[in-house]
Amino acid sequence: MTQETLLIGLAGVLASAAPIVFAVLGETISERAGVINLSMNGTILLSAMGGFAVAYNTNSLWLGFLAGALIGALVALIVAFASVTLQQSQVAVGFVLALTCRDLSYFLGNPYMGLTGPRLTATPIPFLSDLPIVGVLFFRQDAITYLSFISIALVWLWIYRTRPGLVLQGMGEKPAAVYIRGGNVNALRYVYTIVGGALIGLAGPAFSLAIRAGWMGTISGLDGVGWIALAITIFGGWNPARAAFGAYLFAFLQWLGLVLQSTFTEIPSQVLQVAPFPLMILTLLFVNIGNTEWVERMLALLPEPTRKFFAKLLRAMRASPPAALGAPFERD
Amino acid sequence: MQIELKRIHKHFGKVHANKDINLLIPSGAIQGILGENGAGKSTLMKILSGFIQADSGSEIILDGKRITIDSPADAIRFGIGMLHQDPLDFPPMRLVDNFLLGLPGGLLLNHKKAMQDFAALAREFGFALDPESYVDTLTVGERQQLEIMRLLFLGARVLILDEPTTGISAAQKEKLFATLKKLSAQSITVIFVSHKLEDVENLCGRAAVLRGGELVGELQAPYETLKFVELMFGKVVTLGEKQSLAQEALTLSLNNVALEDARIKIKHVNLDVRAGEVIGLAGMEGSGQDLFMRACAGLARTVGGRIQFKGQNLTGKSYHTFKRHGVNFLPAARLEEALVPGLNLMEHFILAEHPSGIFIDQPAGEKLAAERIQSFNIRGGPLSNIESLSGGNQQRAELALLQTPLDLILLEHPTRGLDIESVIYIWGKLKERCQQGASIIFISSDLDEILQYSDRILVFFAGQVSNPIEASQTSVEQLGQLIGGKGWADA
Numbered sequence: 176m177t178q179e180t181l182l183i184g185l186a187g188v189l190a191s192a193a194p195i196v197f198a199v200l201g202e203t204i205s206e207r208a209g210v211i212n213l214s215m216n217g218t219i220l221l222s223a224m225g226g227f228a229v230a231y232n233t234n235s236l237w238l239g240f241l242a243g244a245l246i247g248a249l250v251a252l253i254v255a256f257a258s259v260t261l262q263q264s265q266v267a268v269g270f271v272l273a274l275t276c277r278d279l280s281y282f283l284g285n286p287y288m289g290l291t292g293p294r295l296t297a298t299p300i301p302f303l304s305d306l307p308i309v310g311v312l313f314f315r316q317d318a319i320t321y322l323s324f325i326s327i328a329l330v331w332l333w334i335y336r337t338r339p340g341l342v343l344q345g346m347g348e349k350p351a352a353v354y355i356r357g358g359n360v361n362a363l364r365y366v367y368t369i370v371g372g373a374l375i376g377l378a379g380p381a382f383s384l385a386i387r388a389g390w391m392g393t394i395s396g397l398d399g400v401g402w403i404a405l406a407i408t409i410f411g412g413w414n415p416a417r418a419a420f421g422a423y424l425f426a427f428l429q430w431l432g433l434v435l436q437s438t439f440t441e442i443p444s445q446v447l448q449v450a451p452f453p454l455m456i457l458t459l460l461f462v463n464i465g466n467t468e469w470v471e472r473m474l475a476l477l478p479e480p481t482r483k484f485f486a487k488l489l490r491a492m493r494a495s496p497p498a499a500l501g502a503p504f505e506r507d
Numbered sequence: 508m509q510i511e512l513k514r515i516h517k518h519f520g521k522v523h524a525n526k527d528i529n530l531l532i533p534s535g536a537i538q539g540i541l542g543e544n545g546a547g548k549s550t551l552m553k554i555l556s557g558f559i560q561a562d563s564g565s566e567i568i569l570d571g572k573r574i575t576i577d578s579p580a581d582a583i584r585f586g587i588g589m590l591h592q593d594p595l596d597f598p599p600m601r602l603v604d605n606f607l608l609g610l611p612g613g614l615l616l617n618h619k620k621a622m623q624d625f626a627a628l629a630r631e632f633g634f635a636l637d638p639e640s641y642v643d644t645l646t647v648g649e650r651q652q653l654e655i656m657r658l659l660f661l662g663a664r665v666l667i668l669d670e671p672t673t674g675i676s677a678a679q680k681e682k683l684f685a686t687l688k689k690l691s692a693q694s695i696t697v698i699f700v701s702h703k704l705e706d707v708e709n710l711c712g713r714a715a716v717l718r719g720g721e722l723v724g725e726l727q728a729p730y731e732t733l734k735f736v737e738l739m740f741g742k743v744v745t746l747g748e749k750q751s752l753a754q755e756a757l758t759l760s761l762n763n764v765a766l767e768d769a770r771i772k773i774k775h776v777n778l779d780v781r782a783g784e785v786i787g788l789a790g791m792e793g794s795g796q797d798l799f800m801r802a803c804a805g806l807a808r809t810v811g812g813r814i815q816f817k818g819q820n821l822t823g824k825s826y827h828t829f830k831r832h833g834v835n836f837l838p839a840a841r842l843e844e845a846l847v848p849g850l851n852l853m854e855h856f857i858l859a860e861h862p863s864g865i866f867i868d869q870p871a872g873e874k875l876a877a878e879r880i881q882s883f884n885i886r887g888g889p890l891s892n893i894e895s896l897s898g899g900n901q902q903r904a905e906l907a908l909l910q911t912p913l914d915l916i917l918l919e920h921p922t923r924g925l926d927i928e929s930v931i932y933i934w935g936k937l938k939e940r941c942q943q944g945a946s947i948i949f950i951s952s953d954l955d956e957i958l959q960y961s962d963r964i965l966v967f968f969a970g971q972v973s974n975p976i977e978a979s980q981t982s983v984e985q986l987g988q989l990i991g992g993k994g995w996a997d998a
Contacts, residue, residue, distance in 0.1 A: 338616055341608045345597050352595035355558075356609025357580030471769060472808070495599065 182311045184430060190316055191386050192426035193323040194219070194378035198404035199411060199418040200330045201374030205251070207334065207413055208367035209347040209499045212254050213269025215375055216401025217276025222246040222379025223397055224284035227390045230380070231292035239293070240319065240380045247376015248369045250276060255368040259361050262503040277398065287390045294388040295319060319381050326374065330415040343367060347413075347497025350504035360504045378404075403455060410459050412494020421458075428454055464489065508586055508664040508696050509534045510555070513566040517550050517559070524550040525561070526720045534570075535694035537687060539711030541701060543739055543926030544899050547720040548700050552667050555698075556589035557582035588663030592670045592924075594650040596642050603638035606657050628656045632686055646792060648679030655686065659695075666690065667698045672706050673924055674952055676791050677987040684710050702926045704735055705955070740928055751962050752941040753784035758817060758914050759803065759946060765811035766802050771795045771970045776812070778965070778975060782914070785937075785947045787957035787978070789986050790967030796950050797919065799967070803948060804836035804917050805829035817914065833914035839923065839950075841901050846893045852876050852904060853889040859908045883907040884932065899929040906936050916940060918949040922956060934960055954983045954990075968992045 198215060205212045212218075222243035230239025250272060257268040295317045304314040313324070334340040342363070345353045350360045382397055383390055407425060411418025428451035436447050464470050470489070474482050510532045517525040525547050532538045542548045554561045557576040561567075567574055569585055576582045579589070596605050607621045625638045634652040642650060651671055658666060668687075672680050687697050687710065701707055707714050708730050716724045716738040724738045759780040766773040773795045780786055788796040801807035802814070805826040814822045816832050826836075838844040846855065853876040857867060860875065876889035883903045887896045896904065902925060909916065916937065922930040937947060937960075951957050957964055963975040966989040973989060988994045 336616055337614050338607070338610075338612055339614070341604055341616060344600065344604075345608050348597045348599060349595065352597060353609070355556075355579040355589070355591075355595050357578070357583070358609065475767070475810075498598075 182308060184434065185427075186312050186315065188423065188426045188430045189312065190320045191429070192422045193320045194381035194386065195400065195404050195407065195422035195425060196323040196327060196419050197374050197381060198378040198401065199407050199422050200326055200415050201247070201371040201376075201378075202405060202408040203371075203411065203413055203415050203418050204330065204334075204343070204374065205368050205371030206408065206500055207343050207347045207497060208364050208371075209350060209497060209502065209504070210255060210258055210364055210368045211265045211269060211501050212251055212368060212372060212375065213266055213405070214250050214254060214272035214276060215269075215405055216399065217273040217280070218247050218250045218372065218375050219378045219382075219401045219404075220280040220395075220397055221250070221276040222376040223383040223395065224280040224287065224379070224390050226380030227292055227383040228284070228287050230384055231287060231290060234293060236293050236295055236384055239384050240377060243378075243380035244373040244376045246379070248373040251368045251372020251375070252365075254372070255365045258503065259364050259368075262505075265501050273401070281392050284390050284392055288392050290389065292389060293384065295385040317385055319377070319385050322377075323381075327415055327419045334415060347499055350499050350502075354504070364504070375401075399452075403452060406455060406459055409494075409496070410455070410462055412462075413497060414494070417494075421455075424458070425451055425455055462494070508694075509570055510587075510665060510696060511566075511568040512551075512555070513568065515551065515554060515565040515567075516562040517547075517554060517565075518562055524720050525554070528717075528722045530715055530722060530725075532696060532698065534696055535691050536713060537691050537697045537699060537711045539699050539701065539707035539714030540717065541704065541707050541714050541735065541739060542717035543702055543928060544924070545897055546717040546739075548702075548717050549669065550720075551717070552589065552669055552698070552700055555582070556587060556667055558589075583658070583661050583663065586662055586664035587667065588658030588661065588665065589667040590651060590654050590658070590669065590671060592673065594647065594654050596650055596654060598643035599641065601639060601641055602636055602645075602653055605642055605653060606638070606660070609657075610661070624660060625656070628660060632656070632689070633682075646675070646679070648675035648683065651675070651679075651683065652686075659690075663695070665696045665698065667700065669700045670702070670924065671699070672701065672703060674792065676952065676990055677954060677983070678991050680706075704732060704739075704927070708732065708735075736927075739926075749959060750938075751784075752938065753962050754782040754944065756782045756944075757815075758782050758784075759948075760815040761803075761812065762815065763812040764802065764809050764814060766795075766798050766807060767810050768798055768807065771798060773799060773970050773972060774811075776972050780915070780946045780948065782944045782946055783941045784963070785941065785949070785961045786975070787961030787964045788948065788950045788967060789954060789957050789964055790990055792952065794967035794990075795970045795972065796965075796967040799965075799972070800836070800917050800919060800948065800950060803829075803915070804834060806836070830910075833910075833912060834917065835909050835913055835915070836917040837905050837909075837919065837921065839919035841898070841905065842894060845905055846901060848894040849892065851890045851892050852880065852885070852887060855893060855904065855908060859910065879907040883936070899925045902929070902933060903936075906933065909940075912943070913940065913945050916945055916947045918947065920951055921949055922951070922953070930956070954986050957986070958983065966990060968995065971995065 198219060202212060202215060225246045226239040226243035229242035230236055253272060254269055257263045258265040297315055297317050300314040304310045334343060342353055342358050346360060346363060354360050387395065403425060407421035408418055410421040432447035432450055436444050474486055477485065512528055512530045515525050515528040528551060540548050553559045555567065557579045560577065567576060574585055576585065597608065603618060603621050603625055606625050607616060622638055629636050634656065636649060636652060671683060691697055699707065699711055713725065713727050715722055716735065718739060718741060726734065757779055761776050761778045764776040770793065776799065788799065790796045798807055802809055805824055805828060809822060813820060821829060821832065842848050853872045856876045856879055857872045862868065873889045880887065880889065883906060885903045885907065886900050893901065893904065902921065922933055941947060958978055961978045964978055964981065964986065965975055966973040966986060968990060
């Protein structure tokens with residue numbers, strides 16, 4: 176493999192991770208506010224279909240993306256209404272929505288199966304795209320991939336560098352404490368769930384209008400992306416930068432599967448295609464394993480310097496979920 | 508700021524939690540609000556801090572102006588800040604972020620300025636708080652200091668403290684009281700809510716007593732303790748004579764035991780506990796006493812030494828083995844670790860008794876529950892959900908759930924947050940067990956409780972464990988010093 180093809184391959188990884196980046200950022204925002212949006216897998220399928228349908232009919236890519244975001248926001252509104260206002264189980268509501276939206280996308284998307292519609296093309300950025308290495312990797316992408324880069328930075332800055340972001344952090348942790356500090360917890364939960372939902376909704380058209388243009392129904396290969404994004408959100412420890420890193424890692428593993436397939440022809444291709452999923456789960460296990468008592472006991476058996484190293488590593492990776500995640504807030 | 512409460516009523520459904528309360532608190536006073544659990548203190552304070560609203564017709568008058576408080580944010584705008592019993596802060600966040608959260612200002616956070624404000628306030632009150640450290644590394648006392656700083660920075664001129672001396676060390680209590688006196692001198696009004704007579708006597712220039720939702724009396728310093736007790740309970744309650752029920756036989760014997768968890772290491776603990784004996788464990792929270800107690804229950808592994816129980820070696824055995832041998836453990840987190848929220852009293856008794864058969868014998872269960880409820884004086888019925896009971900009644904239910912026979916009872920903060928009547932009742936029940944030969948080991952942050960009820964005391968400090976101290980030969984002062992890490996050479 177030449178340096179050129181490697182770079183192009185990696186640039187492709189960054190682009191193909193864009194939808195997952197949107198999804199994990201959206202979920203991170205929502206969960207930081209204390210609401211689990213479990214509908215993600217269905218939302219992505221429905222917004223992929225809806226976004227494509229709108230773009231096909233209007234011949235406008237931007238309306239397609241907008242439609243995707245609106246669908247995501249709408250599904251999130253249902254999640255917020257059920258969990259914040261009706262105080263129902265977020266898991267049950269989200270799960271049912273995940274299944275409903277998926278089937279709805281297959282049903283409503285039937286007329287659009289296999290049609291060729293508009294497709295987003297790369298927009299190289301003048302000057303920057305000519306830079307060696309960096310130019311190929313970051314600045315010859317399409318608009319939605321640029322937006323994914325910007326979103327990571329914006330969400331990170333919002334959570335960790337702004338006053339409302341600090342309130343957002345607090346809301347998932349102890350809503351009562353936000354309330355006594357003057358925050359309107361339930362209204363804010365609506366806002367963040369819907370904004371998060373809109374981001375998740377962008378993931379759909381990022382597939383159907385850019386990466387794998389078109390709508391292919393059940394063979395789109397999108398079913399399951401939402402679940403893995405949910406896992407990556409946890410891997411990311413509710414930190415947008417770490418979650419985005421997880422999304423890139425997953426896209427990288429998928430790409431590696433494809434590359435290795437041509438090298439190791441004796442391995443059945445299915446193995447390499449499926450491998451990223453269990454690998455992600457294993458990573459997840461590794462990240463959160465430090466929480467368990469038996470690991471602490473095993474560590475105690477190691478010689479001191481090694482033990483310290485592993486203990487530090489595990490502690491650095493360990494992330495605890497927002498304490499009030501999934502719990503409705505009532506004044507008292 | 509002067510506060511006047513006029514005709515405050517509050518109904519929760521049928522319950523009349525506050526009945527026609529009228530109270531005037533002058534500016535700069537330290538006003539005690541005293542009463543047993545369920546007397547209506549918390550309701551009144553929640554009304555004043557905007558958490559809940561009083562029934563219509565109630566009036567709150569601030570410096571002569573009638574105000575309506577619709578939310579805690581409203582209250583703080585009027586200058587009323589409340590320090591809640593479980594500090595309402597954010598444990599995984601840094602102190603400076605806790606301080607910043609909710610402060611008004613621009614979109615972007617200005618950490619640098621917050622650090623300066625934080626340092627200036629901390630200096631003024633002599634609080635040793637590092638703004639870069641995380642709240643979950645602080646003690647309850649330090650978290651209170653953080654909240655006080657935040658409220659004052661927000662411009663609070665009235666500070667309400669709800670049971671602030673629960674769960675803090677003696678030294679921190681002294682510090683807190685000094686701070687409150689300083690604030691009162693700056694004409695900040697302090698409202699100190701407590702069920703601890705002694706604290707109110709030491710701190711407050713005036714006190715109001717609530718009982719059954721009514722204001723039954725107002726007193727001014729100097730106080731007559733008996734008068735207080737009579738107002739609180741409607742009758743005279745006294746602590747029983749201190750008596751030792753220790754027998755000759757050994758229950759538990761620890762030989763050179765070493766323990767370790769992620770935070771703390773304990774070495775060389777030697778202790779022989781006799782039947783009927785009560786051992787109190789003193790120390791600041793997280794000094795190792797909780798780990799020690801869990802090791803005695805078989806919940807934490809020993810990394811060295813031997814644990815003998817009535818002559819049998821139980822070192823390294825599981826919790827269930829300990830339980831089979833007659834060890835019961837009542838953790839401090841009642842609803843999280845000891846009881847099952849969502850199940851009612853009857854179901855708890857059935858679970859604890861392991862009756863035979865697959866099906867639940869409802870009538871027999873209800874009968875059993877009714878008996879226990881009566882003999883343990885629990886306010887609730889067999890079908891009351893456990894989480895609907897008050898703290899004191901949950902604690903009684905836990906005692907009612909203890910198995911019989913029993914040789915060792917391990918208790919974490921058995922009476923934390925309970926009023927004196929419940930405390931006396933619970934210790935009465937525990938001493939009955941001692942009479943039957945059970946030993947007790949308990950953790951408490953209340954040194955008076957430790958002195959009153961223990962035969963011997965172990966003090967923990969950062970994983971160090973003192974030799975057993977005879978309760979009759981020590982004092983609150985000595986224990987307080989040891990807890991703070993002083994005077995260990997001769998302990």
